[in-house]
Amino acid sequence: MAALSILTCSACGRLDAGPRDMCPACAGALTSMPVEGAGTLVSWTVIRRPPKSFREHGAYCIAIVDLDAGVRITGRLRNTPAHAALGERVSLVGCQDRIPVFALDR
Amino acid sequence: MRRVLVAGIGSTPFGRHGDATITSLALHAAGAAIAESGLDRARIGSLYLGNFIAGPLTGQEVLAGLVADGLGLAQIPCTKVEGACASGGIAFRHAYLAIATGLCDVAIAVGAEKMSHADTASVTAALNCAMDNAADGVSGLTFPGLFGLAARLYGERYGVGRAELSAVVRKNKGNGLRNPLAQMGATLRDEEIEASPQICDPLRLYDCCPVSDGAAAVVLAAADLHAELTAQPVEVAASVQTRGSPRIGGHRDLCSFDATVSAARQAFATAGIEPRMVDLVELHDCFSIAEIIDAEDLGLIPRGESAAWAREGRTGVGGDRPINPSGGLLAKGHPVGATGIGQIYETVLQLRGAHPNQVRDAAFGLTHNLGGTGVACTVNILKRLDA
Numbered sequence: 001m002a003a004l005s006i007l008t009c010s011a012c013g014r015l016d017a018g019p020r021d022m023c024p025a026c027a028g029a030l031t032s033m034p035v036e037g038a039g040t041l042v043s044w045t046v047i048r049r050p051p052k053s054f055r056e057h058g059a060y061c062i063a064i065v066d067l068d069a070g071v072r073i074t075g076r077l078r079n080t081p082a083h084a085a086l087g088e089r090v091s092l093v094g095c096q097d098r099i100p101v102f103a104l105d106r
Numbered sequence: 107m108r109r110v111l112v113a114g115i116g117s118t119p120f121g122r123h124g125d126a127t128i129t130s131l132a133l134h135a136a137g138a139a140i141a142e143s144g145l146d147r148a149r150i151g152s153l154y155l156g157n158f159i160a161g162p163l164t165g166q167e168v169l170a171g172l173v174a175d176g177l178g179l180a181q182i183p184c185t186k187v188e189g190a191c192a193s194g195g196i197a198f199r200h201a202y203l204a205i206a207t208g209l210c211d212v213a214i215a216v217g218a219e220k221m222s223h224a225d226t227a228s229v230t231a232a233l234n235c236a237m238d239n240a241a242d243g244v245s246g247l248t249f250p251g252l253f254g255l256a257a258r259l260y261g262e263r264y265g266v267g268r269a270e271l272s273a274v275v276r277k278n279k280g281n282g283l284r285n286p287l288a289q290m291g292a293t294l295r296d297e298e299i300e301a302s303p304q305i306c307d308p309l310r311l312y313d314c315c316p317v318s319d320g321a322a323a324v325v326l327a328a329a330d331l332h333a334e335l336t337a338q339p340v341e342v343a344a345s346v347q348t349r350g351s352p353r354i355g356g357h358r359d360l361c362s363f364d365a366t367v368s369a370a371r372q373a374f375a376t377a378g379i380e381p382r383m384v385d386l387v388e389l390h391d392c393f394s395i396a397e398i399i400d401a402e403d404l405g406l407i408p409r410g411e412s413a414a415w416a417r418e419g420r421t422g423v424g425g426d427r428p429i430n431p432s433g434g435l436l437a438k439g440h441p442v443g444a445t446g447i448g449q450i451y452e453t454v455l456q457l458r459g460a461h462p463n464q465v466r467d468a469a470f471g472l473t474h475n476l477g478g479t480g481v482a483c484t485v486n487i488l489k490r491l492d493a
């Protein structure tokens with residue numbers, strides 16, 4: 001499974017999906033940390049009318065994922081599913097233009 | 107803090123204004139508000155202007171100074187404020203504060219936006235300025251997308267589907283039909299809503315507010331000036347502004363906005379009233395699902411029940427909790443920077459007993475303006491002077 005880089009605070013240990021300049025809880029320094037790209041699907045939608053800068057992507061599927069590591073991130077689902085239940089297991093399959101891309105485990 | 111009155115209101119219709127510049131729209135609304143108040147414009151001590159994206163869409167900035175110059179105001183502080191879709195509400199609150207704190211006796215808040223001349227992709231891109239573009243923006247998420255995510259989660263959690271979303275759309279479009287300022291009033295059947303194109307599943311075109319031009323303005327005055335006012339004033343019982351997370355990941359729940367919850371709590375405490383005492387609400391229904399979520403966040407309807415209330419007609423003009431009798435953003439339109447002040451305009455008309463969709467014997471009205479991904483919020487409670 002592909003890994004994902006998130007941020008952790010060297011002072012209080014708080015995790016953050018980033019990017020951030022300092023820890024919002026204690027203003028401590030943040031360092032990046034690799035985590036497994038496994039998680040559950042919180043919700044998803046299909047963007048059928050993309051903004052200008054994403055026009056060439058056509059319609060695409062946005063997913064909110066709660067990583068098992070303990071942070072919530074915004075990414076994409078690789079294929080637009082006919083149906084995906086919320087709470088379904090997903091895994092990171094790669095990155096496209098810095099965007100984490102997930103696929104349903106089933 | 108001193109007591110503050112809304113002394114005069116003005117508004118352009120919301121909709122397409124072709125060749126009119128954003129400045130002329132703002133001047134039209136502000137001029138009407140000043141004239142109605144009966145106060146000499148020389149007494150205006152500060153101006154706040156709410157606007158979101160005049161820079162990218164019209165190439166015109168310094169709107170606060172331009173509008174003050176057009177109105178012939180004195181050399182007063184003129185400030186443009188920006189908080190995405192809450193820009194107008196924030197401008198109103200700052201004008202309120204200028205009087206409440208005693209900095210001046212008369213102030214004006216103006217909101218304006220000009221969007222309809224730009225193509226949809228440019229408007230979507232400009233609206234995306236309200237997202238944290240280092241975080242969620244890189245994914246290609248849009249605002250309709252954010253509310254599509256919320257609609258799917260809300261629907262699954264509470265067993266809510268197309269029928270409830272459509273009930274909100276039908277009500278607001280119907281209310282808009284009787285509001286002369288509304289852009290897109292309509293009598294819609296469920297089949298027509300269901301046949302409109304998918305935008306961000308499960309949201310369809312009719313679930314989304316239109317792209318609009320327009321301006322609205324209010325003149326505020328210290329309560330001591332009551333005897334000099336020529337239009338029936340209403341009192342500002344509370345004006346609250348809060349912030350929430352600019353990132354999706356920072357929200358504990360996609361079906362709730364913390365900024366709304368905390369602003370509403372503070373507003374009810376300040377006004378000294380209970381949510382059930384509110385006679386009408388103008389809230390931020392940028393999408394049908396937003397009305398359902400906002401009503402619960404404001405404490406007006408219990409969690410998970412808002413959709414059923416819409417379906418049962420309880421949020422209609424004659425219902426027990428009238429929401430968006432103006433038609434809301436869905437039907438009246440959403441000229442972003444003007445919306446928060448447009449809500450005040452509608453609520454003042456209700457409290458004067460002069461609204462085209464009058465709620466019977468309205469004494470307390472609440473307005474709710476939400477910006478970005480819930481990053482900025484204002485809640486105001488207005489009351490009739492004899493309430």
Ligand SMILES: [Zn+2]
Pocket residue numbers: 009010011012013014023024025026027028
């Ligand atoms: Zn920390």
